[in-house]
Amino acid sequence: xxxxxxxxxxxxxxxxxxxxxxxxxxxxxxxxxxxxxxxxxxxxxxxxxxxxxxxxxxxxxxxxxxxxxxxxxxxxxxxxxxxxxxxxxxxxxxxxxxxxxxxxxxxxxxxxxxxxxxxxxxxxxxxxxxxxxxxxxxxxxxxxxxxxxxxxxxxxxxxxxxxxxxxxxxxxxxxxxxxxxxxxxxxxxxxxxxxxxxxxxxxxxxxxxxxxxxxxxxxxxxxxxxxxxxxxxxxxxxxxxxxxxxxxxxxxxxxxxxxxxxxxxxxxxxxxxxxxxxxxxxxxxxxxxxxxxxxxxxxxxxxxxxxxxxxxxxxxxxxxxxxxxxxxxxxxxxxxxxxxxxxxxxxxxxxxxxxxxxxxxxxxxxxxxxxxxxxxxxxxxxxxxxxxxxxxxxxxxxxxxxxxxxxxxxxxxxxxxxxxxxxxxxxxxxxxxxxxxxxxxxxxxxxxxxxxxxxxxxxxxxxxxxxxxxxxxxxxxxxxxxxxxxxxxxxxxxxxxxxxxxxxxxxxxxxxxxxxxxxxxxxxxxxxxxxxxxxxxxxxxxxxxxxxxxxxxxxxxxxxxxxxxxxxxxxxxxxxxxxxxxxxxxxxxxxxxxxxxxxxxxxxxxxxxxxxxxxxxxxxxxxxxxxxxxxxxxxxxxxxxxxxxxxxxxxxxxxxxxxxxxxxxxxxxxxxxxxxxxxxxxxxxxxxxxxxxxxxxxxxxxxxxxxxxxxxxxxxxxxxxxxxxxxxxxxxxxxxxxxxxxxxxxxxxxxxxxxxxxxxxxxxxxxxxxxxxxxxxxxxxxxxxxxxxxxxxxxxxxxxxxxxxxxxxxxxxxxxxxxxxxxxxxxxxxxxxxxxxxxxxxxxxxxxxxxxxxxxxxxxxxxxxxxxxxxxxxxxxxxxxxxxxxxxxxxxxxxxxxxxxxxxxxxxxxxxxxxxxxxxxxxxxxxxxxxxxxxxxxx
Numbered sequence: 001x002x003x004x005x006x007x008x009x010x011x012x013x014x015x016x017x018x019x020x021x022x023x024x025x026x027x028x029x030x031x032x033x034x035x036x037x038x039x040x041x042x043x044x045x046x047x048x049x050x051x052x053x054x055x056x057x058x059x060x061x062x063x064x065x066x067x068x069x070x071x072x073x074x075x076x077x078x079x080x081x082x083x084x085x086x087x088x089x090x091x092x093x094x095x096x097x098x099x100x101x102x103x104x105x106x107x108x109x110x111x112x113x114x115x116x117x118x119x120x121x122x123x124x125x126x127x128x129x130x131x132x133x134x135x136x137x138x139x140x141x142x143x144x145x146x147x148x149x150x151x152x153x154x155x156x157x158x159x160x161x162x163x164x165x166x167x168x169x170x171x172x173x174x175x176x177x178x179x180x181x182x183x184x185x186x187x188x189x190x191x192x193x194x195x196x197x198x199x200x201x202x203x204x205x206x207x208x209x210x211x212x213x214x215x216x217x218x219x220x221x222x223x224x225x226x227x228x229x230x231x232x233x234x235x236x237x238x239x240x241x242x243x244x245x246x247x248x249x250x251x252x253x254x255x256x257x258x259x260x261x262x263x264x265x266x267x268x269x270x271x272x273x274x275x276x277x278x279x280x281x282x283x284x285x286x287x288x289x290x291x292x293x294x295x296x297x298x299x300x301x302x303x304x305x306x307x308x309x310x311x312x313x314x315x316x317x318x319x320x321x322x323x324x325x326x327x328x329x330x331x332x333x334x335x336x337x338x339x340x341x342x343x344x345x346x347x348x349x350x351x352x353x354x355x356x357x358x359x360x361x362x363x364x365x366x367x368x369x370x371x372x373x374x375x376x377x378x379x380x381x382x383x384x385x386x387x388x389x390x391x392x393x394x395x396x397x398x399x400x401x402x403x404x405x406x407x408x409x410x411x412x413x414x415x416x417x418x419x420x421x422x423x424x425x426x427x428x429x430x431x432x433x434x435x436x437x438x439x440x441x442x443x444x445x446x447x448x449x450x451x452x453x454x455x456x457x458x459x460x461x462x463x464x465x466x467x468x469x470x471x472x473x474x475x476x477x478x479x480x481x482x483x484x485x486x487x488x489x490x491x492x493x494x495x496x497x498x499x500x501x502x503x504x505x506x507x508x509x510x511x512x513x514x515x516x517x518x519x520x521x522x523x524x525x526x527x528x529x530x531x532x533x534x535x536x537x538x539x540x541x542x543x544x545x546x547x548x549x550x551x552x553x554x555x556x557x558x559x560x561x562x563x564x565x566x567x568x569x570x571x572x573x574x575x576x577x578x579x580x581x582x583x584x585x586x587x588x589x590x591x592x593x594x595x596x597x598x599x600x601x602x603x604x605x606x607x608x609x610x611x612x613x614x615x616x617x618x619x620x621x622x623x624x625x626x627x628x629x630x631x632x633x634x635x636x637x638x639x640x641x642x643x644x645x646x647x648x649x650x651x652x653x654x655x656x657x658x659x660x661x662x663x664x665x666x667x668x669x670x671x672x673x674x675x676x677x678x679x680x681x682x683x684x685x686x687x688x689x690x691x692x693x694x695x696x697x698x699x700x701x702x703x704x705x706x707x708x709x710x711x712x713x714x715x716x717x718x719x720x721x722x723x724x725x726x727x728x729x730x731x732x733x734x735x736x737x738x739x740x741x742x743x744x745x746x747x748x749x750x751x752x753x754x755x756x757x758x759x760x761x762x763x764x765x766x767x768x769x770x771x772x773x774x775x776x777x778x779x780x781x782x783x784x785x786x787x788x789x790x791x792x793x794x795x796x797x798x799x800x801x802x803x804x805x806x807x808x809x810x811x812x813x814x815x816x817x818x819x820x821x822x823x824x825x826x827x828x829x830x831x832x833x834x835x836x837x838x839x840x841x842x843x844x845x846x847x848x849x850x851x852x853x854x855x856x857x858x859x860x861x862x863x864x865x866x867x868x869x870x871x872x873x874x875x876x877x878x879x880x881x882x883x884x885x886x887x888x889x890x891x892x893x894x895x896x897x898x899x900x901x902x903x904x905x906x907x908x909x910x911x912x913x914x915x916x917x918x919x920x921x922x923x924x925x926x927x928x929x930x931x932x933x934x935x936x937x938x939x
Contacts, residue, residue: 261314382639827899
């Protein structure tokens with residue numbers, strides 16, 4: 001066999017194992033590609049974030065909006081490392097066993113040829129436990145030429161003349177497998193024997209046969225199994241029970257590695273390879289063996305080896321396994337693969353192939369789940385950010401306008417107070433002085449002067465002291481009057497403060513918080529000064545104000561009129577007299593005029609300062625909103641669609657790994673964007689419908705991916721057709737194109753077919769209610785359908801309706817203004833690109849017209865249109881379906897309200913639903929009353 005370059009003829013076991021590993025490797029390539037693109041995407045996002053932060057720190061035009069939005073989008077490093085180690089793993093079959101003979105026998109069976117010699121090692125001693133066998137570790141890899149070599153693991157090949165190099169060989173020479181006693185070179189003693197073969201199985205995986213325990217301990221021999229590989233552990237058992245040494249080895253292995261083990265009972269003598277049979281013969285033989293095994297299963301007592309492995313915890317309960325020990329189909333979808341035991345060596349493929357598939361599948365399902373969960377989590381963040389940015393773009397201009405309007409109203413109200421209340425203020429001052437006079441006189445008479453010594457009998461003091469006494473009396477009057485007038489004036493505008501100032505402050509605080517720090521500090525401080533000057537009116541009237549100065553001027557005039565030759569005696573009567581003269585000499589008219597003038601001056605100044613500050617806020621927000629709109633556009637057009645496509649690919653991989661590719665049945669129908677096929681069952685669901693979509697370019701790929709994400713993330717609802725999963729078919733159309741296969745719940749027919757066949761009035765009204773319920777649910781999830789029509793409403797056996805084809809379904813914040821939908825159901829505003837969820841209400845109005853007619857005939861206004869463009873133009877001009885003589889008045893009014901040309905005038909679906917319920921109760925009180933007047937029920 002030396003130098004041979006022809007692939008070996010594969011046994012059935014080898015073929016099935018090769019196919020299993022080939023499927024794993026095919027999915028690994030797709031998974032690696034998705035992971036690589038995902039990592040590149042997140043690196044780009046992180047780079048954008050870093051650039052934004054650097055630009056903001058450098059003081060250039062701020063990109064802090066983008067930095068703040070992108071900071072939460074990241075690819076956690078621990079998940080990256082886990083995925084990279086998992087996705088990049090190579091399948092490795094690890095052959096263990098009680099002795100070399102059993103391991104070699106199992107290896108020969110795997111490769112379908114007698115490649116390794118049978119029988120014990122050199123000297124005929126057993127392996128391990130003091131045995132004389134010293135066979136090397138073997139590593140089998142693929143190559144075009146058959147070749148043997150000795151090599152140190154991961155280092156270099158040894159220059160050593162092997163027995164196999166001296167001539168042709170069919171079985172690897174024993175002397176090349178064994179370490180000779182006279183060998184003293186430590187490198188040769190540690191070297192592995194690498195066997196390169198042109199073998200189909202080795203094209204898909206590598207094989208490792210562990211050495212004898214005397215050559216290398218188990219934990220050292222299995223070091224390679226802990227990095228960059230997915231090990232498939234096979235343990236060949238040739239004796240009745242495991243020995244203590246074997247149990248210790250297995251326990252050490254279980255602690256170091258968490259992978260399951262497939263225990264295989266091998267016969268004492270090598271089994272002769274079975275002659276090749278046709279697939280049909282082999283299938284019949286397998287079926288008869290399976291039936292015989294099932295009959296014997298209840299009668300056969302479990303073997304001592306099975307009981308031993310079960311008691312030691314190496315295998316679990318046999319529930320879920322067939323009689324040969326192979327995992328059942330149900331267990332293939334379980335969380336983690338379990339160790340198994342197979343005692344029928346002639347049926348090894350029935351045990352080994354499902355076991356290998358389960359181990360490999362679990363590895364990839366875990367990786368795909370982590371990757372898809374990350375995609376979905378970050379995609380939801382992008383969508384939420386889009387909502388926040390859209391709200392910011394809508395709300396901020398409204399807040400600015402609201403702030404301007406409310407401040408203007410407040411200014412006008414306060415100015416009106418100043419203008420119209422001067423006379424009232426005069427009366428208020430007179431009233432205040434009158435009500436306070438007696439108390440002021442009493443307080444003045446009892447006033448204790450400071451810094452002046454007054455004798456108990458009130459003897460005269462110096463003129464200087466007299467002036468000081470008079471001044472203190474005057475201060476008492478000014479302070480009391482100032483406080484009283486101010487409090488009454490404040491109370492007259494308190495309601496304005498409560499009505500305006502709190503709301504203004506909240507609006508301004510919100511507007512300021514969205515700007516960068518420097519603008520926020522300047523604007524905030526300025527606005528506080530404005531509010532203090534304009535609205536905290538009590539500050540205006542404290543000492544030091546112009547009112548105080550005015551009072552002082554009037555009191556000075558009083559002092560000038562007070563004349564005396566000799567200083568008077570400082571008595572209570574004298575103090576009362578001074579206070580009374582001061583009070584009586586104050587002019588209420590002048591005080592009122594001064595207060596109002598001062599009030600107007602401060603209001604004007606505050607109003608102008610406020611307007612200037614608001615303009616500064618608007619300028620700051622204009623630039624910020626432009627950047628927000630730019631980022632919003634990038635999120636909608638680039639970031640979210642790219643991530644959605646990666647999410648669609650990872651989810652489709654997950655579905656394919658678990659459930660496989662669905663089988664396409666007969667064609668059920670064709671639409672604008674895909675073909676619908678019958679699918680008997682898939683993933684435990686039946687019957688199913690399968691829609692194949694072939695996206696022509698990247699834009700359609702991304703749109704489909706986003707729509708799939710929205711639909712897949714929806715909770716299940718009885719009024720929506722359930723989407724079971726997706727598969728990306730790279731061989732669609734004979735390999736000429738790549739298609740996305742969407743597997744959905746299958747119903748009986750669509751509403752178009754139902755109306756054509758005939759539906760009763762009760763059924764049609766119930767369908768209308770079902771459709772409204774489904775649309776309401778979509779709207780509650782933040783989604784618009786945008787294509788409500790007869791063929792997108794499916795009916796079950798009881799003619800209950802479910803909405804399907806969410807191809808145009810999107811959140812309002814993620815819509816780009818594209819014109820989509822079916823012409824006769826499209827609201828006029830759809831043509832402008834600016835619309836909201838009321839377009840679904842419009843489409844329902846048209847659908848309800850069909851339900852009320854009970855037919856599929858086009859409305860006259862639409863039937864007359866020669867082209868789609870003419871139809872659109874007529875709809876924009878107000879063309880709507882006609883009223884038929886059989887229509888109920890309430891039904892007609894509901895239709896007209898729903899298709900109102902003004903979107904803001906259309907009813908909410910929360911109003912439409914009870915209206916439909918009342919119509920149904922009135923028109924269909926019982927089955928016998930279905931033909932009541934109002935609707936033509938002839939169909």
